[in-house]
Amino acid sequence: MQTYQLTVNGESHTTTSEPDKPLLWILRDQLKLKGTKYGCGIAQCGACTVHINGAAVRSCVLPISGVSGPITTIEGLAKNGLLHPLQSAWIEHDVPQCGYCQAGQIMSAAAMLAVNPRPTDADIDTAMAGNYCRVVLMFVFGARFIQLQEAIVLKGRLKHE
Amino acid sequence: MNNVLTRRHFLKASALTSGGLMLEITLSGAALGEALGTLVGSKELNAWVQISSSGEITIYSSVPEMGQGIKTALPMIIAEEMGASWDDVTVLTADVDSARYGLQGAGGSTSIPRNFDSMRTMGASAREMLIGAASEALEVDRAELEAKDSQVIHLSGERLSFGALAALAVRQPVPDPATLSFKDPKAYTIIGTAVGGVDNLGIVLGQSKFGIDVDVPNMRYAAYARCPRLGGTAINFNEQAIRALPGVLDAFILAPDARTGQSSMSFLDGLAALQGGVAIVGEDTWSVLNAKSQLLVVWDESEASTDSWPEMKIEAQRLAGMSGGEVKRDHPVEAALAEPNNKVLEAFYEFPYVAHVCMEPMNCTVHYSAGTTSTAARMEVWVPSQFPGQVKEIAKNLLGLSEAQVTVNMTRMGGGFGRRAVHDFVAEAMAIAARTEGPVKLTWTRTDDIHQDFFRVGGFENMKAAVSPEGKLVAWDQHYIGFAHQGKAVIGSGLWGNEFSMTALPNARVTQSLIDIKTHCGAWRAPGANTNAFVEQSFLHELSVLAGRDHVEFLIELMGERRWLSDGNINALNTGRAIDVIQLAATKAGWGKPMPAGWGQGLAFYFCHAAHIAEVADVYVDANQNFKVGKVTVAVDVGPIINMSGAISQVQGAIIDGLSTMALQQITMTNGRINQDNFDQYQVMRIGATPAIEVHFIQSDYQSTGLGEPALPPLAPAVTNAIFAATGQRIRSMPLSQEGFTLV
Numbered sequence: 002m003q004t005y006q007l008t009v010n011g012e013s014h015t016t017t018s019e020p021d022k023p024l025l026w027i028l029r030d031q032l033k034l035k036g037t038k039y040g041c042g043i044a045q046c047g048a049c050t051v052h053i054n055g056a057a058v059r060s061c062v063l064p065i066s067g068v069s070g071p072i073t074t075i076e077g078l079a080k081n082g083l084l085h086p087l088q089s090a091w092i093e094h095d096v097p098q099c100g101y102c103q104a105g106q107i108m109s110a111a112a113m114l115a116v117n118p119r120p121t122d123a124d125i126d127t128a129m130a131g132n133y134c135r136v137v138l139m140f141v142f143g144a145r146f147i148q149l150q151e152a153i154v155l156k157g158r159l160k161h162e
Numbered sequence: 163m164n165n166v167l168t169r170r171h172f173l174k175a176s177a178l179t180s181g182g183l184m185l186e187i188t189l190s191g192a193a194l195g196e197a198l199g200t201l202v203g204s205k206e207l208n209a210w211v212q213i214s215s216s217g218e219i220t221i222y223s224s225v226p227e228m229g230q231g232i233k234t235a236l237p238m239i240i241a242e243e244m245g246a247s248w249d250d251v252t253v254l255t256a257d258v259d260s261a262r263y264g265l266q267g268a269g270g271s272t273s274i275p276r277n278f279d280s281m282r283t284m285g286a287s288a289r290e291m292l293i294g295a296a297s298e299a300l301e302v303d304r305a306e307l308e309a310k311d312s313q314v315i316h317l318s319g320e321r322l323s324f325g326a327l328a329a330l331a332v333r334q335p336v337p338d339p340a341t342l343s344f345k346d347p348k349a350y351t352i353i354g355t356a357v358g359g360v361d362n363l364g365i366v367l368g369q370s371k372f373g374i375d376v377d378v379p380n381m382r383y384a385a386y387a388r389c390p391r392l393g394g395t396a397i398n399f400n401e402q403a404i405r406a407l408p409g410v411l412d413a414f415i416l417a418p419d420a421r422t423g424q425s426s427m428s429f430l431d432g433l434a435a436l437q438g439g440v441a442i443v444g445e446d447t448w449s450v451l452n453a454k455s456q457l458l459v460v461w462d463e464s465e466a467s468t469d470s471w472p473e474m475k476i477e478a479q480r481l482a483g484m485s486g487g488e489v490k491r492d493h494p495v496e497a498a499l500a501e502p503n504n505k506v507l508e509a510f511y512e513f514p515y516v517a518h519v520c521m522e523p524m525n526c527t528v529h530y531s532a533g534t535t536s537t538a539a540r541m542e543v544w545v546p547s548q549f550p551g552q553v554k555e556i557a558k559n560l561l562g563l564s565e566a567q568v569t570v571n572m573t574r575m576g577g578g579f580g581r582r583a584v585h586d587f588v589a590e591a592m593a594i595a596a597r598t599e600g601p602v603k604l605t606w607t608r609t610d611d612i613h614q615d616f617f618r619v620g621g622f623e624n625m626k627a628a629v630s631p632e633g634k635l636v637a638w639d640q641h642y643i644g645f646a647h648q649g650k651a652v653i654g655s656g657l658w659g660n661e662f663s664m665t666a667l668p669n670a671r672v673t674q675s676l677i678d679i680k681t682h683c684g685a686w687r688a689p690g691a692n693t694n695a696f697v698e699q700s701f702l703h704e705l706s707v708l709a710g711r712d713h714v715e716f717l718i719e720l721m722g723e724r725r726w727l728s729d730g731n732i733n734a735l736n737t738g739r740a741i742d743v744i745q746l747a748a749t750k751a752g753w754g755k756p757m758p759a760g761w762g763q764g765l766a767f768y769f770c771h772a773a774h775i776a777e778v779a780d781v782y783v784d785a786n787q788n789f790k791v792g793k794v795t796v797a798v799d800v801g802p803i804i805n806m807s808g809a810i811s812q813v814q815g816a817i818i819d820g821l822s823t824m825a826l827q828q829i830t831m832t833n834g835r836i837n838q839d840n841f842d843q844y845q846v847m848r849i850g851a852t853p854a855i856e857v858h859f860i861q862s863d864y865q866s867t868g869l870g871e872p873a874l875p876p877l878a879p880a881v882t883n884a885i886f887a888a889t890g891q892r893i894r895s896m897p898l899s900q901e902g903f904t905l906v
Contacts, residue, residue, distance in 0.1 A: 038374070097362055100229065137814075
C-alpha cells in the first residue's frame with residue numbers, strides 16, 4: 002500500500018492504495034464519487050471517462066500510480082452553481098435514456114470542446130468514438146448544438162433517492 | 163361519494179396475469195386501519211400523490227425505470243388528470259410494495275397500456291379531493307369548480323392553490339372510482355407534449371443513483387466466478403492464495419441451488435437456479451475483481467453444457483430439409499408449389515444469438531441479518547430489476563424468509579432490454595450475503611455479464627413460397643427451426659401465433675422444429691419479433707421482386723380489406739393501421755424516387771406489442787461492401803402519444819440498437835463456453851455510423867400502447883432490403899459483419 006495525493010474537482014485528497022488499482026475504483030469506492038461509471042474495464046466503452054489536466058482519459062485502465070495532474074469528474078463539471086453548457090444542452094434536448102453512459106459522453110464532449118470550441122461533424126465523431134451507448138442519438142445533436150447554448154443557472158429540482 | 167365512510171376506502175391497483183388491470187376497494191379491517199393511519203397528518207391523497215402546503219406535488223413512480231421513460235410518462239398521466247402544473251411536480255421512485263402498488267414490473271412494452279387507466283384514476287381521485295376541499299372552503303357547489311394549473315378555480319374567478327387546499331384535501335372522502343370521470347383528451351395540456359426525463363438533471367450532474375452506485379454503511383464488496391462452461395460446479399480453488407491478496411476478506415464455494423429458480427408466478431420466467439461457483443468478499447470492488455482474476459478453480463464439468471453454435475447450424479440445416487415437427491398453421495400449399503406456371507422461391511435464413519450488454523453490468527446489494535432467539539431474520543435488497551418484487555421469492559426459496567421479512571428497494575437501471583427480468587445475479591448476491599456480516603454488493607464484470615447472459619436466442623427459418631403468373635402470393639411455407647429447454651421453446655424462439663404469417667397471410671403453412679440446448683436464453687428487446695421480422699419481411703420483399711411488383715403495393719395488397727384480424731383485441735393486427743403506416747413511411751421517405759449511384763431504399767413493416775410500425779432505410783453501399791445507413795424514416799401507430807419527447811427517443815433508440823445489433827453482433831459458443839469476452843470482441847455501433855432518423859406518428863384514437871420495443875424489429879429487414887436495392891445482393895443471415903458488409 003502506498004499513499005497518494007489526488008486533486009479531484011478542486012479538492013485535495015490523501016488516499017492509500019495498491020499502485021495498480023485503477024483510478025475508477027478510487028473515485029467510486031474510496032472517494033464515493035459514483036458519477037463515473039464502470040462499463041468494461043478495458044477502455045472500450047468510455048463510461049469511466051474523466052479529465053486529467055483537462056484531457057479525457059479512461060479511468061478504468063489508469064492505475065492510480067499513473068495519475069499526474071488534477072482530476073475533474075462529472076460531479077465537478079458544473080461550477081459555481083452553473084451547469085456546463087453541455088449539461089444544459091443535454092437537458093434541453095432530453096438526451097439521456099437509461100443515462101448510464103451519459104457522464105462519460107459528457108466528459109468526452111467537454112474535453113473536446115475545451116480545445117476545439119467549434120468542432121466539425123468529423124471532429125465530433127472522432128472525439129466521441131470511444132464512448133458506447135446502445136440507444137442514444139440525441140447526444141449527437143446535443144454535441145452539435147452546443148455552440149448555440151449559453152451556460153444557464155442551475156435550476157430545477159434534484160432529488161436524492 | 164360524499165359518505166364519510168368512503169374515505170376509509172383504500173384504492174389499490176392489482177394486476178391480473180392477463181395483463182389487464184382492475185381497481186379494488188379494500189375494506190378489510192387491517193387495510194382500513196392502515197389507510198387511516200397514513201392519512202393522519204399526512205400529505206397523501208393516495209398511494210401515488212402527495213401535496214405539501216407549499217404546493218409541491220410529489221408523484222410516485224411505481225414502475226421500474228430502465229431508460230424507457232416510464233418514470234416520466236406515468237406521472238404525466240396523473241398530473242394531467244388532477245389538473246397539476248407539470249412544473250410543480252417532483253417524481254420520486256415508489257417503494258416496492260405490491261399491496262400498495264400492484265405488480266411493479268416493466269416488460270413487454272406493457273407499462274403504458276397496463277397502467278394508463280389506474281394512473282388517470284389516481285389523478286382524477288386526487289382532483290376530486292382537491293375540488294371537495296375547495297367546495298368546503300369556499301362554500302360553493304363542486305360543479306362550479308375546476309382544477310387547472312395546480313389551482314382549483316371557481317366560476318367567479320376565485321381560486322385556491324393546491325398547496326393551500328392540501329391539508330383540507332387529505333381529509334376529503336376518497337371517491338369511489340366508479341364515479342370518477344376523466345378529462346376530454348382534447349383538453350390535455352400535459353399528455354402529448356414533449357417533456358424531458360425527470361432524472362435528467364441528476365444524470366448530467368452524475369448524481370442519479372443506479373444499482374451499481376448503491377452504498378450503505380459498512381458495506382462489503384463481492385465478485386463471483388462461475389464455471390466458464392454453463393452448468394459446471396466448483397470443486398476447489400487456490401483459497402489460501404486468494405485470501406492473502408490485498409483487500410480480500412473471505413472466499414468460498416457456493417454449491418448450485420435449483421430452489422432459487424422456482425417461481426409461483428408462472429407468467430414470469432424471471433427466476434433462475436443459482437449456478438455453482440466461487441465467491442470473493444472484500445473491502446472494495448477492485449480488490450475482489452483483482453482476486454477473481456487470479457482464481458485457479460478446479461471445476462466439475464460433468465453436467466456442463468456442450469452446446470456449440472456450429473453444431474446447432476448443422477442440425478438446423480438437416481432439419482430444414484425435412485418437414486417441420488409441429489404444425490402451427492396448416493393451409494394446403496403443395497399444389498401451388500408444384501404448379502409449373504407459378505414461380506417458386508426457397509430460402510434459408512439464419513440469425514445469431516446476441517447478448518444484452520446493458521451498459522450497467524448486473525449487480526445487487528443485499529443486507530442479511532440472521533435471526534436470533536428474540537429477533538426474526540431480516541433482509542434488505544437494493545436491485546436494478548425490471549420486476550423487483552419478484553426477488554422476494556428468491557429470499558423465500560433460498561433462506562425461508564417471508565415477504566414481510568424482506569425489504570426491496572428498486573433503483574434506476576442502466577438499461578434492461580429484458581436482461582433484468584431474470585434474477586440469477588440476485589440469487590448469487592443473497593447466497594453471498596447469507597455468509598457475510600453486514601451488507602454486501604455483488605458486481606459483475608463485463609465478461610460475467612456477457613458469458614452469463616440469458617441471450618436473445620439464435621435460430622433459422624426455411625422459407626418457401628410461390629407467386630402466380632399474375633404476381634400474387636399463392637403459397638407460403640414457413641419452417642421455423644428454433645431452440646428448446648427440455649422440449650419447451652425458450653423465450654423468443656418459435657412463433658407465437660400473432661405473427662403476420664400466422665394471422666394475415668392467405669395460403670400459409672407454418673411448421674416448427676426445436677433443438678434442445680442448455681444455453682440460457684431470455685427476453686431481448688422485442689423477443690421473437692426482432693428475429694422473425696428479419697426473416698418474414700426480407701422474404702416478402704424477395705417475393706415482391708420475384709413477382710416483379712413494387713414492394714409497397716405488394717405488401718398493401720396482402721393486407722387486404724381494412725379490418726381487425728381479431729375483433730376487439732388491441733393486441734391483434736389491424737390491416738388498416740398497417741396500410742396507413744406503410745403508406746406514410748413510403749410517402750415521407752420519397753419511396754420510388756431516383757437514388758444516386760450506390761444508394762437503395764428498403765422497406766419493412768412489423769406488428770408486435772400492439773404497435774403498427776413501418777420503416778424505410780436509405781442505404782449506401784460502396785464497392786468494398788462498406789455500407790452506411792443515411793436515413794431511416796419511421797411511421798408509428800401506437801395510439802395517442804403520452805410523452806412526445808420520450809416516444810421519439812424510444813423510436814430513435816430502437817433504430818440505433820437494431821442497426822448496431824444486425825450489423826455487428828453475434829454470440830457464439832463452443833462446447834458450452836461463450837467465445838466473446840468483452841466489448842473488444844462484441845462491438846457496439848459508434849457515433850459515426852448513426853443515421854438520421856425521422857419519426858412520424860399516426861395518433862389514432864385507439865388505446866395508447868407501449869413503445870419500448872416495437873420500433874426495433876422492422877429495422878434489420880429495412881436495411882437488408884435496401885442493400886438489395888442498392889446492390890442486388892440478398893442477405894439472409896445476421897450479423898452483416900459476418901456476411902462481408904462493414905457498417906461505416
